[in-house]
Amino acid sequence: MTIEQFIQDEVLQPRLSKNEVVVVYDPAQRYRELCVGMASERCKVVDATESSLDSRAEALAGLQELGRADISQMLVYVPAAKPLEDEHCQGDPFSVYMACGGVFPEGDGDSYLSLCLRAKPDHATQIRSAFEKDDNPSFAVINAIGGGLDWPNLRALLGVESSRDILFALLVPSEQQQEALKGSDAWVSEAKALFQASIGLKLRTRGKSWSSVADELWTYLLFSEFAFDLPEELPQALGDMPRAPGEARQLVEDLCERLRSDRRTQSTYIDRAEAIEAELELRTHCGDMVDLGVLDTFPFEERTFMHQAIEALLNDDTDQVRKILSRHRGSVWTGKGESQAQWDLLKAASGLIDKCEDLDRVLADHTKSIGSLVEFYVSHLREADRLHREFEQAVSDFDWQDAQGTMEPVKKRVREQYGRLIEKVQGPFTKHFENTGWPLHGYLSNSDVFDRLVAPKLKQSGYRIAYLMVDALRYELGVALEHQLADDGKIDLQPAMVQLPSITLVGMTSLLPEASSSLKLTRKENSLIPMMGDQVITSVSQRMDWIRKCYGQRFQEGRLEEFVRSRFEVGPDIELLVLRSVEIDSHFENHPDTAPTEISNALKRIRVAVHKLKDQGFNEVVIATDHGFFMNTHAGPGDTTQKLPGNWINVHERCLMGEGASDPGHYQITAEKAGIRGDFPQLAGPRTMASYKSGLLYYHGGVSLQECVVPVISLQLSGADQPKVQKANVVLSYKNGAKRITTRMPVIDLSIETEDMFSVEDEFEILLEAQTKKGDVVGEAKAGGVVNPATGTITLHPGEKAQVTLRMQMEFEGKFKVKALNPTTMAVYCQLELETDYTV
Template sequence: MSFSSYLQDYLVQRLSEERGLMVFDPHRRYREICDALASRGVTVLDACGPTTESRDQIARAWLQIPHDGSLQLLVYRDRAAAVDEERLLDPLSSFSELMGVFPRPGAAHENYRSLAVQAYPELTEEVESLFAHGEPAVSVLDALGSGRTFPVLADITGFSSPRDIVIALLDSRSDLFTRVSASPAAAAELDALVSSVLGIPSGTASTPDALWRILLFSEFALARGESLPPAYRQVPHAPPSRAQAISRLNDRLRRDLVHDYLDRAETIAEELGLAALDDADLETEPAATFRFQNVQTLRRAVEAVSAGDPEAAAALVGAGRATIWAEHDALLSAAWYVVQQARDMIEALAAAPADEIGQDPVGWYRRRGLCVDRAYRALVFSHGRLPDEEPYGVDLTALLESLSNAYRVWIGRVQSALIGEVRRAGWPPDGTIRQDRIFERVVEPLLAEGKRVAYFLVDALRYELADSLAEKLKVGRTVSLEVGAALIPTKTPLGMAALGPENRAKLAVRIDGGGWKVFRGDQALATAADRDAWFLRYKGDQCVAETLAKWHKRKKGSPLPDTVSLAVIRSTEIDSAGENADALLRSSLENLMNELAAGVRKSFDLGFDAVVVTADHGFLYLPQRVAGDHVTLPPGNAVVRHDRFAFGSFEPAEQVLMLSGSQLGYEVNAESVIVPVSPGVFAHPGSYTHGGLSLQEALIPILTVQAAPAQRARAVAVSLRYRDRKEARVTSLNPAVTIAVGGEGKELDFDESWAGQRVEIQIVVVADDNTTEVGRVGPNEFLDTDTGHLRIRTGTTTTIPIVLDEEHRGRCTVRALNPNTQVEYDSITLDVSILDFGMES
């Protein structure tokens, strides 16, 4: 390949990424190369002439791009890019801001010399020699590329460049190497090619095994430099002068011969005993040659996160995840995602110091604090989906425990700051809607406007969960999220009763015989049935009250009677799952959030105009309760005691906050209610708790969703493959499946043009009966920790880890679904045949 051909390919690649490209060429060396792109379907505009004419031409072409998906625009200018004040004088500067620029400012790899090296990585020394005497003409570089030929190899492989010849010969799907070995002339040319281009001694790469070993070991050895042990220096490998050629050739192998590379690299590392070498002390960038190097980098990243060094962790995570191993090894892919989540967690902690809460705890939490709760929840969720908590001996459970302790410390500091502010200013905070005013302030105005309202009362939907839910409901709808302040104690009987209409009856708590009940006037609201009856008393036949499960069973097209203007939907699933805290954060929460989002969407299908979602309380999640979490009740008489609150009469004590009278917002036949000032508990310690006064327990969401004007449905297509096949046999419980999201296919609604937008995709893994689930998606960067769905931008092709059940054998189907309609985009069939417990072959 000539330099001109290489640069043409490079510019076409840039155009595929940016649609428009402005080339600045003050030396006019690229003029003919750019003009030649017209023959490849590129619209080439010459902007060297009068600027007014050029500007009009560019404007007309640019406006055609949204209407012509195949249009690629290249603008050629024989001048340098304007900088600073010069941009104000350049009439075309606005276009250079809209489209890509070549060469990119400050991009060393796009200067003339670097491009020449990239075009001829196997001729690095020759290229450097030419540039040592000034900048050669393009014609000189083109001549350099045609100066070394291998006619017999070219005839056998169909390629003329040394790099393409080597790639073709190493492809296990062909018999080219056998044909070369059978031809003395071809074998001689191959020996000359390897010797001259790669600097490898003659006669050392006469078989595919030998050539693979030299290429991969050379990259490994050259990266280690002087730290390579003496025993390995005798293994044949390329000299340092060929490092770039070796690296680029291996990059091509990793790109074009993925599965050959994976198999060969494992075999070579084992044969040479390379895994015994420790890269921990190397200062070089982590290498991607062998799997064990990626494992070592993973271990170093875990150490950096545990040491609280986000910058070092970020560098290691970035390098480790960008390798063929992280992409195609499901265990490593999942592990790297957990470490990424852990790094995000320490960054969130650093960005939300408790000493900045000041006199605005609500504002601080909405801006910063909820990010910590979300990051910790995402970390626990991702760790819970790991197929192995110690992949290749890297202990990720210890990492989770370390960050759980850091989270506990943060919660304690936040709690201390919050209680100090409540003691100063009281509860609820300014700017919040008190829980017993939500119906009056939010729901009733919507009803007064003549709108049909679905009112969702969700047990334990804490504010940060609703914040994530709001993002998912924005497509095709208008969404607003306000913050409410729960009544104390943050328990269901009080919170759910407070969310109903007042109906001219005051809220009261009556304590009798060690128990407590909530009343509106003389009406007890102790049970869900009692509270449903209260709504019906308020609205009569204009109201229905039912569970979320029943709401889901209502069919689209079978609307409720026209008289119904208010539907009250109750959900207790999150709180029920909280009794099993592992299930809450590790697996079931994703399903519960999906069900809730689907219930909201169902409301619009059933003819409702608006949805209001709120909660009785939130929750604290603190795994592994430790010594000191138990809070001693102060002297006095506790007539009711729960984990995070107590009613009664008590002496003041520093370990509790005492609330009474107007601070409560309801009448109670007890002197006061007390809550711990720490995240601790009076009784029954558990990971999942509520009842007290913390931001996580007492800030509740007021999420209002209304229908927006309908958007035109956009078409997307999703395809699944395993090693380029629709049906395949696998010998691992952790196969990596390729998913591609394109722009043509079954419909999914978007509020903007689909191009570059995220598509939500549900992955299910079912047995032959098509109902029994036998696996799930493993942790990865596209996994939404709230829903368990993938969110992938159109135009993306990537791999996702699948975690199959330990006991599953035989056939199973991996299906990609539209989560809203359950329409299938694509599916593949895997036949699981476990021969051993190693990685898939």
């Protein structure tokens, strides 16, 4: 097709069909003949070249013919520039036809260059070259481009038509295409001509195999994109490297972007780019360059962008950090799990810093009373705790591979920012606490939870309620759990005030029946002993015996984890089931560095337990906790405080109970005012978040919003389950069918394929785990990106795809299965068999 035919058939005719009237403005008179040539029995062409007056009359007559349906279309050709302003339109006799119909040109897409590129997309390089030499090449010049270059052998062997698709197929041929290329070498001469014509590559290799041609093509293409994107001159050592001319830039960048964005070719691109970077010694030659552009063609550029983002974060240039993060979001290097872990850590750092700054700006408006501080905490401030927890989780995911300590300044900066905000909250909170007392009026107290939310329901015969006593479920985790359970029934989340001191021994006892009237704390030697009336309650069995005494055969209890694993049966006559979970507190006490990851596992188990309870006919679930906690990662070696002298019991290194001296660094309040009955006259503790012992990364026991304001969740079990996959398949794959992983952070491709648009309603949630033959979990989806940090799950809509990084256990090696699971029933949708092949 000639350029004239293209403009007539693909540009002007569609506008005439749509608008009936089209005005063509052409001051260069380039399009006059092709416009006149469009005249036909049903299409009237008015040419204003010779006489403006006559053509105006002719156009008016043509409009009348359109009205009578004597003709179907009218094209008005005006050899002048299109009027742009209203005043210019008033002086143009043909602007009225433009207003009631269509116009040409209309936007940048109608420029002569754009039209030529659209007409001959396979020859963009030659067309751009022609315009470089002459900004107004004739139609004959454009029509001559590409004449006779049909690449018949390449098209036949590769089964594709356009030059762009031929180039792409030569870079990453399918198995069938590779076999076809092996069977003949007649294509090689055509490939040489194609390379020269399209991207300016003069093939140097004398080899006639696909591999030798592809090696040179890959190097030329990637280096050309790198050179195009570089804002400054190439280093001298790379100055003579062959690269594409400027006219080929768009084609080069389009091919590279297609190779990076197509999941079928991403792993090949990564392997090729790494090899070319090493071969050309780019890291050495370009190591001193500050600005490498915006594309990360090669892996060393991605590392450079990471260093730029780190520097911006440390310099408080949050706009630059966000810009780099946004640009990198779709980078091919997120296909490498280790790289993704570092970017996720930086993203978590940036998000936490931004949130701390936002909260700091409005904090002063919420410190006038303890009630306003609590309201601010449950509505907004708890988001800082969530983001801090997710940041520490990202630190845990990346720390093992940060041998050079690259992220140490980032960790220090972020933790200091979070610590400053929390300390600014803590001062007013302890001051108001000392003046107002505890618990706050108008809020639910933990000691009332059972009697208010559980006991009344058990007065109904046959009503079955499960009471989950979860250790260390702080408020922000309750919010995350509320979101996870929202589809299981009518849910209510409310803040509750813990029983002081905020430790497990006291807090779990406060969750028992009649705790509000019976709980008291006694002193035995140097120990604190909870009692319910005259009965000592210091162990799990004693707590459960207290409930059993109240409810007898209607009551059953057990560990939540064992219930989830079906290790005990719940009798059909059981109306009160107590499930105990200690994993969060236990993991933080023993492994604080990796504990944030365990939190998502604990929430998963609660979710599965709720689903099982629904299946077993329970009507309601109440979830309560003994205390919150604080992650003290910002504290330095000297961030401790001295205990007060006197007759005190030191409780969890965060508070003192008894009596003695006071000082300005401690709050001090009567036990009665703090809501504590028993043998202790006073409660005291640090006004700051400091503890009495250094090195504590996690603690509770003191008085802070994080330790003392906790969630209580009531869930009426009803509603529909997650939509079931019917005409849909959950599909897992790894590196186009590879069966061995060579990294402890492999990236798995996950997708939901459907036969039709009605196959799955709404969104679909999937839990990804690596399991051994015995069912032991040896790898989990790394939080961040598409993986919800709280649930550990991935949510997709029908037809969507995602790349998910698995975090394999460091000590595991061998065969395993990657399983896509229903997060509530743990049913397996599909699985992928792999094995490790780590290079030691």
